[in-house]
Amino acid sequence: MSSHYETLGVSKDASAEDIKKAYRKKARQLHPDINPSEEAAEQFKRVSLAHDVLSDPEKRRIYDQTGNENGSAGSFGGAGGFGGGFGGFQDIFDTFFNSGPTGPQSRMRQGQDALINVKIDLQEAVFGVNKPITVDTAVTCGRCEGEGTAEGTHPETCSTCHGQGYMQRQVQSILGTVVQPVECPSCRGFGTVIKNPCAECYGEGRVRERKPLTIKIPAGVTNGARIRLAGQGEAGTAGGPNGDLYVELRVTSHPVFVRDGDDLVATLGVPMTAAALGTTVTLETFDGVQEVNVPAGTQSGNIITLKELGVTRLRGGGRGDIRVQIEVRTPTRLSEEQKNLLLQFSESRGEDLKVSETLSNKNSGGFFSRLKDHLK
Structure with missing residues (x-):
């Protein structure tokens, strides 16, 4: 074999x-x-x-x-078991504890569930969106309407089992010959055969097709969230009910904002002079252009909050905030004139540009010591 x-x-x-x-x-x-x-x-x-x-x-x-x-x-067959022409232990068990098929089974089967990935951008996750997609799936055959037969024909009663769906088989066991019902090999237990299958679906009652759908994505969804669409999965065989469709969402990255829970975080770089003197900067948000007031003396790492302009809360209503993190940018290339101006500014403030403090365990009150203590 x-x-x-x-x-x-x-x-x-x-x-x-x-x-x-x-x-x-x-x-x-x-x-x-x-x-x-x-x-x-x-x-x-x-x-x-x-x-x-x-x-x-x-x-x-x-x-x-x-x-x-x-x-x-x-198995228990072969040498040392229940060999010698008799069925194995499973056959004996099936003979006495499994009655076998008792009638024809339906050709109708429920379709399988399906899972697809759908990409959305951050703005669609913030506000929600009705997203049109196309799904490659099994749908009920339009030519035979799921019956699986050619036009003008129908499944016919099986001539082997006469519509019973099963036949009687003699099984040899250690207890002798036992008659057991088994699935009919001609009709596979259906009791009917399709002699003239549909030319479109070849008797399956369904075909593969690209089907358009519109998914309602709620506001506030997160990356990896799944949405269940009942009855939108694969069509069943012989007109059986559809399975379900699961949509897994993938939220693409945004050039400005990073999501943190229901908040949106943006990093805003401002020149050293603007941070010292204070300024107003415009920021393009999902609600339009917003003014960000940077107060005088702002330091790197300071947070400016724009209330209720973040992500819509999936449950409970309302929205998170936009958190603008300030990054003070120190110039790296200075002309001689600019250097002189900065020196004059430093002198006017009485600043000593030389580092006078020494990195030492003994200098417990120095800057580096305080920094070390801070990092503990």
Whole structure:
């Protein structure tokens, strides 16, 4: 018997994505609704088992190590167990404690949930926005309206199980021959077969499509926040209900503001002379141009607060503040004339430009000592 890798037509080092693609390709060819032959049904079961094992990392690891085609750690079959032609312990357990299928199952399945990332800028996070997006997802097939059949046709009762969805199988166990209900291989337990599948969706009842949506993003959202859109995920098979769509928000950086909770923080550089004399600077905010009054004697690190111009609070209402941090800029290139003017200014203030204090443990009252104490 061929290995699971050979069944899917992939190499032993195939990635999870390669295995998924190979399975989909095989499943389209061998699906009982498209190829109702007994040989195709058996091959489809082998392909499904191979995908089940190889798509599960733990089962795949066990399969690679032991060759157990179910990807389980071990069984009671073989030497020293319940071998000799009888089913293993799991078969016995299923025979007596699992009644098996009792009727046809519905083709209808709920669609999967989906997760997408959406970028917004800081201003959109501050005020909220209705954001138009496009989602690549599964939608109900418009040609067959989810039924999966060609126009004018419908699923037909399975001739193998006569609509029961299951068949009786004789199982050999240590207690003798037991009759057990099993899923019908022809219809896969549905009780019906699609002999004329829809040419658009190949019997799935859904197709992939790019769908436009508008997301209402509330004011005050943070980077990484998720929004749940109920029923906007992938459409289910055979007209089943949609899953949910989760939108994860990514807030892009801003050239001026950095967010700190509900506050916005900006760094404002002012010349040394403007900081000493005081000045008024304009700042472009999300609410328009605002005047920032820098009082005389402002030092680097001083904070000027603009109230209620920050981020809208997600809960509780109101807004945070804008905190403007002042950075006093000392000139690095001076002309001789400028140097002389600064010297005259220093002399007029009686300042001594020479550092007279010595860095010493004994000089406990000096500047460096005070700085050291401050940093403790």
